[in-house]
Amino acid sequence: MPIATVNPTTGETLKTFEPLGPDGIEERVAKADRAFRAYRGTDFASRSALLASAADLLDKERDEIARTMTTEMGKTLAAARAEAAKCAKAMRWYAANGERLLADEHPAQSDVEDSGAHRAVVRYRPLGVVLAVMPWNFPLWQVVRFAAPALMAGNTGLLKHASNVPQTALYLGELFRRAGFPEGCFQTLLIQSSAVDAVLRDPRVAAATLTGSEGAGRAVAAVAGDAIKPTVLELGGSDPFVVMPSAAGELDQAVSTAVTARVQNNGQSCIAAKRFIVHADVYDAxxxxxxxxxxxxxxxxxxxxxxxxxxxxxxxxRADLEELVQDALGQGARALCGARRPESRQAGWFYEPTVLTDVTPRMRIHREEAFGPVATLYRVPDLDAAVELANDTPFGLSSNVWTRDEDEQRRFAADLQAGGVFFNGMTASHPALPFGGVKRSGYGRELSAQGIRAFCNVTTLWYGR
Structure with a gap:
């Protein structure tokens, strides 16, 4: 896939970029390594000020970068502006909380003495150069939710972004430089996927994080495992959205939230609700x-x-999404709406919002992630069936449950196989809350204390008597 800005609204190629060759890659890896050796010694106050400066720049340039994101990957301009604002918020959150999250920890004195020491300390130290392989769907947020904690911890970063958002990728590299971070602290690598292997194997690269497809996650995890380097993976999702009878009085709100949860980012979100599991008592409504x-x-x-x-x-x-829908329709599923390209759009890669019913396990869409504005709707007779169907997926990123019954909430909280359970609301990421999944949705956590510690050397300092 060429590194290029192709406007999905028109299909027009607007700008192409030459990928970095071996010399260019070497120059940037060496620069990141040199930067880490100096940057790791800076104090938290200095890093906090730099992150806050980057947030200020992003706020000032919100409209400009929003238009770039919309041009490159097609999200609505309103969504792009909101994404930029969310990134600035996350930077400020880590700027304000990073030192607290990485403060030295002191084990109980009785345990210290039992270990034979008079003093012991657990300290979080930065690992080094972290390679980030990021997707196109949230081209700012996916990067910042890694970069803000990693930089606040004292690491340096190399970004291999998706090939269809090169201008957003270059903007991010320049943003941190213009904010005052030392040269080499955060750099964009315009490279093809085939070049990632060599970069990850480089001994100067300490770790990697990837958000993307299951295949990409397997490839990065395999290389990192062979090189014995830590990774964080956030992969696909097929999140359930469960509606129980105790939420009948809020059905309009549940429906409104369900629509937003399915079509956010044009339906192209790993944590978008995709499977709508509704109790028979409220299913028809x-x-x-x-x-x-x-x-x-x-x-x-x-x-x-x-x-x-x-x-x-x-x-x-779009072609992949159409295949999933046509496979389901061909095996007996029904479309309540959509299931086609809009007749009014002769150019661009548009697809109508779609709701499929009568979906069965033999249909591909029952197991595979639908990355676009297509929802599958299921009727279940009781709570046990709802839990069983919600877990009947290879993924486990997040989940949504509408119920006012506390016993039901306890059951879903205990039994849903997911990295998050959101009651009476929509799954969303926030810098203070850990984010990630289980099963084939990946491993590790981003954001919160877990996110900033993911790329730290957790060091035991032991002082003998």
Whole structure:
């Protein structure tokens, strides 16, 4: 895949970039290594000031970078602005809390003495150069949720971004430099996926983080395992959205949230709700309202404020989504709305919001992640069936449950196989809350204390009597 900005609204190639050759890669890896040796010795106050400066720059340039993101991957302009604002917020959160999260820990004195010491300390020290392999769907946020904690901890970063968002990738590299970070602290590598192996194997690279497809995660994990380097992986998701009868009085709110949860980012989000599991007692009412609301969304130019859903990011992405839908329809599924390209859009990679019912386990969409505005709707008779169906997926990123029954909440909290369970609301990421999944959704956690400690050397300091 060429490194290029291709506008998914029109299909027009706007700008292409030459990938870095071996000499360019070597120059940047060496620079990152040199920067780490000096930057690791800076104090938290200095790093905090630099992150805050980057947040200020991003706030000032929010509209400009939002237009770049929309042009490169098709998210609505409103969503792009919100993403930039969220990134600035995360930078400020780590600037304010990083020192506290990485403060020395002091074991109980009785345990210290039992170990034969008079004093012991647990200290979090930076690992080194961290390689980040990032996707196109949240081209700022996916990077910043790694970069802010990593830089605050004293690491340096190398970014291999998706090939279809090169201008956003270059902006990020320049953002941290312009904010005052020392040269080499954070750099963008415009390279093909085939070059990642050599970079990750380089002994100067200490660790890696990847957000992306299951295949990409397997490849990076295999190399990192062979090189014995730590990784954090956030991969695909097929999150359930469960609605129980105790939420009947809030059905309109549940439907509104369900629509947003499915079509956020044009439906191209790992943590978007994709499988809607509804108790039989409220199924008919939910299905009617959900299908009507999804079918009423406006598909169009993502630069227009009135647009709800823009194009999918790539032509291949739309083709993959169409294959899943046609496979389901061919095996007996029904479409409450959509299931086609909009007739009004002759150019670009648009697809109508779609709700499929009568989905069965033999259909591909029951097992595979639908990366676009397509929802599957299931009827279940009771709580046990809801839990069983919610867990009937190879993924386990997050989940949403609408219930006001505390016993049901305890059951879902105990038994759902996911990295998060969101009750009576929509899955969202926040810098103070750990984020990640289980099963084939990956391992490790981003954000919160877990995120900043993920790329730290947890060091025991032991002082004999």
């Amino acid at each position: 939910f299905a009617e309202r959900f299908g009507r609301a999804m079918g009423g969304l406006t598909v169009g130019d993502p630069m227009e404020e009135s647009t709800d859903i823009g194009p999918l990011s790539t032509e291949q992405g």
